[in-house]
Amino acid sequence: xxxVPAFLALFGLVACAGNQSVLNPAGDQARSxxxxxxxxxxxxGIVYLLVLSFLGISLWRARRALSVADRxxxxxxxxxxxxxxxxxxxxxxxxLTILIVASFLVDRSLADAxxxxxxxxxxxxxxxxxxxxxxxxxxxxxxETANELHVPVGRTVRIELGSADxxxxxxxxxxxxxxxxxxxxxxxxxxxxxxxxxxxGQCAEFCGLQHAHMAFDVKVENQAEFQxxxxxxxxxxxxxxxxxxxxxxxxxxxxxxxxxxxxGTGAGGRAGPDLTHVAARRSIAAGTLPFSxxxxxxxxxxxxxxxxGTLMPAVALAPxxxxxxxxxxxxxx
Ligand code: CUA
Numbered sequence: 541x542x543x544v545p546a547f548l549a550l551f552g553l554v555a556c557a558g559n560q561s562v563l564n565p566a567g568d569q570a571r572s573x574x575x576x577x578x579x580x581x582x583x584x585g586i587v588y589l590l591v592l593s594f595l596g597i598s599l600w601r602a603r604r605a606l607s608v609a610d611r612x613x614x615x616x617x618x619x620x621x622x623x624x625x626x627x628x629x630x631x632x633x634x635x636l637t638i639l640i641v642a643s644f645l646v647d648r649s650l651a652d653a654x655x656x657x658x659x660x661x662x663x664x665x666x667x668x669x670x671x672x673x674x675x676x677x678x679x680x681x682x683x684e685t686a687n688e689l690h691v692p693v694g695r696t697v698r699i700e701l702g703s704a705d706x707x708x709x710x711x712x713x714x715x716x717x718x719x720x721x722x723x724x725x726x727x728x729x730x731x732x733x734x735x736x737x738x739x740x741g742q743c744a745e746f747c748g749l750q751h752a753h754m755a756f757d758v759k760v761e762n763q764a765e766f767q768x769x770x771x772x773x774x775x776x777x778x779x780x781x782x783x784x785x786x787x788x789x790x791x792x793x794x795x796x797x798x799x800x801x802x803x804g805t806g807a808g809g810r811a812g813p814d815l816t817h818v819a820a821r822r823s824i825a826a827g828t829l830p831f832s833x834x835x836x837x838x839x840x841x842x843x844x845x846x847x848x849g850t851l852m853p854a855v856a857l858a859p860x861x862x863x864x865x866x867x868x869x870x871x872x873x
Contacts, residue, residue, distance in 0.1 A: 559739045562713040566735035566760065569650050569716035576646045583635050650717065650730075658698035658730065659691070665701070665708030665721035667747060667851065668754040669813050669826040674770060683774045684801070686813030688757045688821045692766040693736050701727045709745035712758050718744045733760040740827070749849035755827025769820075776804020777816050777872050788868025791861045799852075802872065812852065819873045825850070836866040 558564045565571040615621065660675040662682070672689055673682040689712075691697045701710050703721040710729065711718040719729040743754035761769070780786040789805065796815075797807035803816040818824070822831055828847050829835040838845075840862055843852040857865065 558714070559737070560713055560742065564714055566733055566737065566739065567715035568732040568734060569730070570714055571734075572646045572649055573717050576642055579642055580639055583639060587632075587635060658696040660698050660700070661689070661691075662700045662702065663689075663710060663721070665703040665705070665710075665743065665747070665754075667705050668743070668750040668847070670754070670756050671704075671813065674773070676770075676774065683770065684814045685773050685817065687823070687826045688759070689741065690759045690761060690766055690769050691731065691733055692763045693733050693760050695763070696730050696732045699729050699731060701729065706747045707745050708743045708747045708754065710741065711744035712739055712741040714739040715758065715760070720745055736760045736762060738822075742827075750847050753826060753828045753847050755823075757822045757827065772820065772873075773817055777802045779804075780868060780871065784864050785868050785871050787861070788864035788866070791857065791865050792868055795855050795857065796865070815869065815872060817872055819870050825852075833866045833870050836869050837862055840865060
């Protein structure tokens with residue numbers, strides 16, 4: 541390893557810091573895939589170096605030979621040549637067989653259900669955001685949120701993937717491989733995170749103008765934190781605590797409720813993300829902006845400037861109303 545060139549080592553360091561990297565696995569499935577990638581890189585790297593060295597040697601020998609007549613002539617029927625050909629063919633077939641078997645075994649291990657009591661989560665892709673629903677094991681009801689996936693560490697989570705419009709792809713490289721979200725069917729991916737922390741998920745199938753801004757935050761946390769978070773998500777929104785928040789709630793009910801749910805209020809629109817606990821999330825507009833009051837105000841005033849093509853329409857609001865709505869959303873923890 542000491543002889544790995546410096547620039548290659550640099551790639552390694554970049555990967556170590558990555559919260560969106562296949563080379564920094566934080567879950568069983570990602571670890572299997574990273575090992576497969578490592579094996580494939582070693583085998584193809586060795587073959588590549590061998591081919592280049594033999595090419596170099598033969599060029600060097602050809603230059604040394606003074607004329608064509610001086611070059612050794614090798615016929616395929618020559619026993620030495622035949623042995624060499626058999627050896628090389630054997631090496632290539634052997635290397636490819638190793639890769640095929642390893643790839644098959646990794647694929648099978650990914651498809652294996654690790655636990656029958658997996659936590660059940662539904663993810664629905666929308667242009668360009670993620671609807672997330674958690675099955676409450678106690679009541680069997682579904683708890684909805686959006687754009688921020690929380691999962692407990694050390695436990696298998698079974699994620700059912702569907703789409704409301706076009707094909708998307710669910711990808712949290714630190715935790716597992718990709719799986720497509722296809723309209724009209726449900727795909728399933730199991731993830732078993734092994735390390736706590738924040739990671740980044742990204743839509744990995746081109747799905748229109750804002751495909752690049754279809755991201756989500758992933759928090760792997762311990763079981764107690766996760767339970768507390770889920771219980772918080774299950775609750776309805778808290779009532780506005782002062783006059784400005786009440787004004788914001790009122791404007792929201794008139795201007796925003798047709799598309800957004802805020803549980804515990806009359807707002808029940810299903811076109812956009814559930815905002816019951818929007819202020820508990822790290823980002824807005826599916827990873828487009830960090831969460832802040834200013835970000836909310838900019839997003840509400842000019843969604844087409846922040847995320848051109850988004851289905852969120854620009855809503856004309858008086859400045860005091862826009863401020864009140866942003867403050868109200870900021871209070872929805
Ligand atoms: Cu959704 Cu790309």
